[in-house]
Amino acid sequence: MELLKVDTIEAARDKLIQAMTEKHPEIIELNLLSAQGYIAARDHYSNEQVPDFRRSSVDGYAVISSDTAGANESLPVFMQIVDEVIMGNPAKKEIHTGECAYVPTGGMIPKGADAMVMVEYCEQFDRDQIAIYNAVPFGKNIVYEGEDIKKGDLVIKQGTKLCSKEIGVMACLGITKVQVYKPYKITIISTGDELISLEDKPSIGKVRDINSYSISAMAQNQGFDVLQTMVINDDEQALRKAVSDAIKVSDIVVISGGSSQGKKDATKKIIDELTGEGAFTHGLALKPGKPTILGYDNKENVLLVGLPGHPTAAILVFELLIIWLWKYITKQPEEKSVFAKITTNLAGAPGKTTCQLVKLIKNNMEYLAEPIYGKSGLITSLSSSEGYIIIEQNKEGLKKDEIVEVFYL
Amino acid sequence: MELLKVDTIEAARDKLIQAMTEKHPEIIELNLLSAQGYIAARDHYSNEQVPDFRRSSVDGYAVISSDTAGANESLPVFMQIVDEVIMGNPAKKEIHTGECAYVPTGGMIPKGADAMVMVEYCEQFDRDQIAIYNAVPFGKNIVYEGEDIKKGDLVIKQGTKLCSKEIGVMACLGITKVQVYKPYKITIISTGDELISLEDKPSIGKVRDINSYSISAMAQNQGFDVLQTMVINDDEQALRKAVSDAIKVSDIVVISGGSSQGKKDATKKIIDELTGEGAFTHGLALKPGKPTILGYDNKENVLLVGLPGHPTAAILVFELLIIWLWKYITKQPEEKSVFAKITTNLAGAPGKTTCQLVKLIKNNMEYLAEPIYGKSGLITSLSSSEGYIIIEQNKEGLKKDEIVEVFYL
Structure with missing residues (x-):
């Protein structure tokens, strides 16, 4: 035997x-656009800081924040427009008190300015006069140099599955080729x-x-x-x-x-x-x-x-x-799982680990795990299940309403 | 504005x-082996019953269950081996009281027999004599005709993503071509x-x-x-x-x-x-x-x-x-999600639905959802998150420890 x-x-x-x-x-090297779904074969650190310049996160006007103190919907402050920052170009003029410059989303913040007022809170009177209806604190709507990614930051860990988020980060850093594990x-x-x-x-x-x-x-x-x-x-x-x-x-x-x-x-x-x-x-x-x-x-x-x-x-x-x-x-991180309440008592098998198929039922902000019974070998018990739970071999079984970890299949 | x-x-x-x-x-038609990951474009019903014959789910001996009454490890019952069912072939001989036939896993159960004794509980003495050390109830280790799938059963619903389980069911029913939605x-x-x-x-x-x-x-x-x-x-x-x-x-x-x-x-x-x-x-x-x-x-x-x-x-x-x-x-069923405890109070945005990125932390048989802050536009706030929660526009916000539904991103 x-x-x-x-x-x-x-x-x-x-x-x-x-x-x-x-x-x-x-390990093979792929173009970033073809790497979706592959597993990163090494750690990736950043060689650059992101952003590399103070950037606006809104469309609006770069101001000195203290100039806007007290501004509100019924009482605007008035400012002089001295520049318009062109997307993709450096900001040229420095901002002094009482002055502002138009900056589009992603545009560079001019020297001197320390906050952005969203365009929705502004009303332009003539070519170089504007009313601002919103008081902004220091740093408002500005992303600072290196605030997103610092030089030397670990951005992608070995073992990470490359999906939209990771591929986005790599694009941002100019990583065009990526080393992945060959399946x-x-x-x-x-x-x-x-x-x-x-x-x-x-x-x-x-x-x-x-x-x-x-x-x-x-x-x-x-x-x-x-x-x-x-x-x-x-x-x-x-x-x-x-x-x-x-x-x-x-x-x-x-x-x-x-x-x-x-x-x-x-x-x-x-x-x-x-x-x-x-x-x-x-x-x-x-x-x-x-x-x-x-x-x-x-x-x-x-x-x-x-x-x-x-x-x-x-x-x-x-x-x-x-x-x-x-x-x-390939050093992939721990499996995604779901915790669920088991709907019935469940016996373990003495001396054996039991792998029990379950169906997941959403019920009032929690999941229930319903065991799928059926003789071994039934293909329908497999197809009607969504995942499985493991009953360790030294465990006698599970009690109804016990919380179990369900792994997707 | x-x-x-x-x-x-x-x-x-x-x-x-x-x-x-x-x-x-x-809608396009694919070979079953190439259909992995596609979405079924129609319901599939079974034209057959599975299995189509009484089948053994173990290697062992087909018996009349009442013959094994009282058998145990110290007191076997003795039986006559009258046949050996060949895998993939019909069972030929009928079993009478005191008789048994060897049947491999998946083999056909001979007429007359109503249970299977696993080979581990049997000891063969000579060519046609066997000792059985286990009493089996009626139906033990037998899968009946149509027990797995009945004729007319809905086996694959329109909108189902075709993965190993669904492709297995289709193989079982001889479905070689499958209609899926063209992405x-x-x-x-x-x-x-x-x-x-x-x-x-x-x-x-x-x-x-x-x-x-x-x-x-x-x-x-x-x-x-x-x-x-x-x-x-x-x-x-x-x-x-x-x-x-x-x-x-x-x-x-x-x-x-x-x-x-x-x-x-x-x-x-x-x-x-x-x-x-x-x-x-x-x-x-x-x-x-x-x-x-x-x-x-x-x-x-x-x-x-x-x-x-x-x-x-x-x-x-x-x-x-x-x-x-x-x-x-494509009629896909509701998203897979995870319920988690939010780790902090979280404000909504008046008049707007808020989509908040979160990181999931496994903690003692439950998940915690930790909001990822960061100014809009930061790529790292995206890459360090695992999913998102939705705060409805008519909701003021979330309280620490409230249960939230997290969707994977």
Whole structure:
């Protein structure tokens, strides 16, 4: 009963990290406009200060703030317009008491001025006379040199996913090329005599291949390069050939199905053979997800993963181990999650970590997590759920209304 | 002071929907393996039942459950092995009392049998004799016909984002082609004499163009087809030409900057001209985001959007109006959000909806939302935030420790 010698999730993760120590992910350089969704491969510090000049954050008039003291809607103060700052050009004239200059949003604040009055609070009388109906304090509507970004500031941390905000900051600093982690190249193989292709109508005893589709979608969602997906019958020879071929071009080869204790299971044998040292994980103390096999080919630097055949278990194990590994290695920050109230008591599984699918229900400024039951292997229990919760193996279970952390799937 | 005649977010959304009634998004057909991240354009019902035969969810022996009554670790019951079901093939022999048949995970349950005993609880003595150490109830480890999916079940709702779970369900049902909404084609134009390209070192008064990068990244993240991004000086002629050209090929043309009440602002004028009917929104009662202009070209069926020049305001308005519109039109379900405790009192803005950037902090099974302050236009206040909260215009403000809904940005 070899499958009972199983690893905890934590042990399997430790072994994965150890196996992958030699395999640093490659770093590639992308144009900033193409970097959306990639993971920054190094820290980025600013070489400049932003802004590099005192800038107005409104359309209006640059003034000496003390000149506006007491101004209000019924009692304006009057000022002399001495200049108009042209967008994208330096401000030329210095402002003295009683004087002001028009400055557009983003324009440079003239020397002498220390606040901006929004144009909405001004009324121009003639070419160079203006009434100001608003008293402004020192510094109002001005962004100072370096107030946004100082020279030497850490602006993008290694491991950050580059989205609109990060790409905006990099554009601001003139970073046109960005170094990102090259996503893994992955081959996904489904095995089983029962599997038929999607086009075929299943005859009795046969089912369509699900895992190569769902695992491929998960991999694509992380940006992985899915080299190939294929279905192989329970034919050890054919599977060995397919895995050997995939090893030559992939960073990760995933074989789903064929890893439980069935009579025809060749996955373990092939992973043992092809990795030299043999598989390092022969099962997980995880419900669902026990029939998981992990090995590492030191010669070709390829990770070999035997996933359970059950679609739900396959997705959960891929999420908890392989996507977890990618996030760990690329130094991505902790997962986004949601805290929710569990709607029912829930038993744990003795000696096993339980991964329970849940549906999230918004209810009066809080979320409820409703467990999705269903026998292992039901694809609909997966599709009707939004995320999962983890019940640690040393925990007996959860009580109704307990707060749980839900991770999106 | 025309900018004071502003629309609420709700009014602007209503006008957007009205303008777009004639412009149904196109529907395209994709191969299932390429559909990851797209939005389903119609409901999908099942034409089949899943599974189509009684299936085992474990490796083990199919038995008549009443035969196992009383079996336990010290007192097995003994049974005759009469068959081995081959994966992917029909089960041939019927099981009678005292008999059992080996069935692999996913294999067909023979007639007569009504439960499965996991192989871990069995010990084979000779070719056709087995000891069973576990009493199983009726139906144990069996998935019944149609238990997963019934004929006629709604399996994928219109508006669903197709990810691993949904693609898995479709694979299971043999759906190889899927109809999805064709994402918008968008052109993004930044305007302003102060803008220089990323490669240039800003001279005094100039800044690098941020918005075409950040808005492009947001659009890409929704799957939009970003046709072109460009920077145009404050030259009405050049801007009119660029927008006219873009209208011919785009679904949406975004012009950022040039929409506040500065002296050189041509965006409103050009949107008025090119839409025939004129812009329908001339400002938003939103902080930040007031200088927003919306118009619709009825002849070419193109939405014209003038975004604020401030990077934060531009991103927020694009999120609250354009991405909102895409999600509304493609019938996507409500946004994923997080409830969090606000860490400080927060004032609203009279007569305006406030969109406040926040950072999320995990704290003992709850999230705290910490407002990110900073003058409008600071790119770092954007990059250090994780999401935003909305303070409705009729709300005075928020009290410290009040629960708020945070939307990811």
